[in-house]
Amino acid sequence: MPLRPSSFAILGAGLMGRLLAVELARQGHRVDVFDAGSAAAEHSAARVAAAMLAPLAESAITTPGVVRMGRHALGRWPQLLAALADPVFFQQAGTLVVWHRQDAAEARRFTRQLEACQRLLPELPALRRLDGQALAQAEPALADRFAQGLYLPGEGQLDNRQLLAALATQLERLAVRVHWHTPQSPAGLAPGAAGQPDWVLDCRGLGARAEWPALRGVRGEVARVHAPDVTLQRPTRLLHPRYPIYIAPKEEHLFVIGATEIESDELSPASVRSTLELLSAAYAVHPGFAEGRILELAVQCRPALPDNLPAIRQPRKGVLEINGLYRHGFMIAPALLDVTLELLNTGQSALAQDFDLALAPAPGPAQPPARRRDMDMTQA
Structure with missing residues (x-):
């Protein structure tokens, strides 16, 4: 009723x-x-x-x-x-996952986690393994930069x-x-x-938190970058054992780049170290980020139980x-x-x-x- x-x-x-x-x-x-x-x-x-x-990508954690x-x-x-009366950017072009050769072990671990989730939830679209040629077809801007990758179909993003x-x-x-x-x-x-x-x-x-004391803050640091020299078709994740990052392309060459997850509810500005790691990893995905403009370095804490x-x-x-x-x-x-x-x-x-x-x-x-x-x- x-x-x-x-x-x-x-x-x-x-x-x-x-x-x-x-x-x-x-x-x-x-x-x-x-x-x-x-x-x-x-x-x-x-x-x-x-x-x-990105439910399949997040199934790893x-x-x-x-x-x-x-x-x-x-x-x-x-x-x-x-x-809604106002338009909101929404895309459902899948997620691309890439890694450098030295991080192949991390990629194998991540792939096994995703495949285990797919066995539990067969309704999920099957991930696709990409060789260098298939990766270049899926994301031309990354041609010749990575030897292999994963494509997770059906995943999406929107403009928050x-x-x-x-x-x-x-x-x-x-x-x-x-x-x-x-x-x-x-x-x-x-x-x-x-x-x-x-x-x-x-x-x-x-x-x-006064009513729910078990809540804690998990700090995240995100860069918003305008990079006219970079074109990505879909969210891209770079696997790395120490600082994995995601790059979410929005409209008009705006990119949201993030990685850090710190057990803290402290909201001071992003550190130089974490910013250097974040932007260096983005540059490793596409050198065009070097000529981009940092519009914002934002910090916030996510509520977690x-x-x-x-x-x-x-x-x-x-x-x-x-x-x-x-x-x-x-x-x-x-x-x-x-x-x-x-x-x-x-x-x-x-x-x-x-x-x-x-x-x-x-x-x-x-x-x-x-x-x-x-x-x-x-x-x-």
Whole structure:
């Protein structure tokens, strides 16, 4: 049964908060959004991201459940983007993985991990091994630079900042009441009481650590480079045992280049050492980056739980907390959106079971111990 018209307070206007606010407002609900920052999402990890949608590539460091979320999201992103008034760059041309000869052992290890995931999830498109000639055909700009590579078909990317801006515009069009520079916590709200929202959805990422102490920050450093001499058709990953990097080509020769993952929630500027390694690795992929212009060196921390997996929990009646997207925010956000909508509409989620998604029910004297795959909110 569809959720009756309700009122929602959404805490946090990063990627997850904006997606939920747009969809709930489109369904006819009253929505208020509270965020500590502005429409520019300057405090959000989503602003500093490559927005790659690469479930098979990420299977090397995550679980089959997250990979299934990524596959689900690849089908959902075109639908979500089509409903926005403003265009957002979206591409689904696969992922290219390359390596230098001295890193062949790392490539063999990585390939074995991907093939193991494909045996578990045969619905994934099969990776293709490329020799030098096939690699040059797939990515002419890299001809004669690498002797072999991998092509992961069906994977994609989008422009994160275009998307955040388009979602902010859509909130205005849908008459969502957005309270910028107004931090809010669940403790300040009493869902269901007179004059209060029916539901509180907490999507604050690291801003929710007071309520979710297990959260930690994982620092990432990203360069945004304009390189007119470089043309890449799709996201490219360079394997290296010490500093693997990704290069995500956006429109008009804009490239998002990243690699670093540091167990820290410290937000000081990028170090000279990590910047040199990042840009040197990009130059090793294509020498045209030497003449590019560094538009920005950005730093942000991703919210992660101890197992690096996302989770949804209901600490009390009328409150849902969605968090722990780690480095997979854009890749899995539509899957978490659909799980949350199922929970709100029916009190249960079949998708969550498909995704092995951690769901914790509301506490209570008769509540059984939480189980990873089960959640029933019909009695909440």
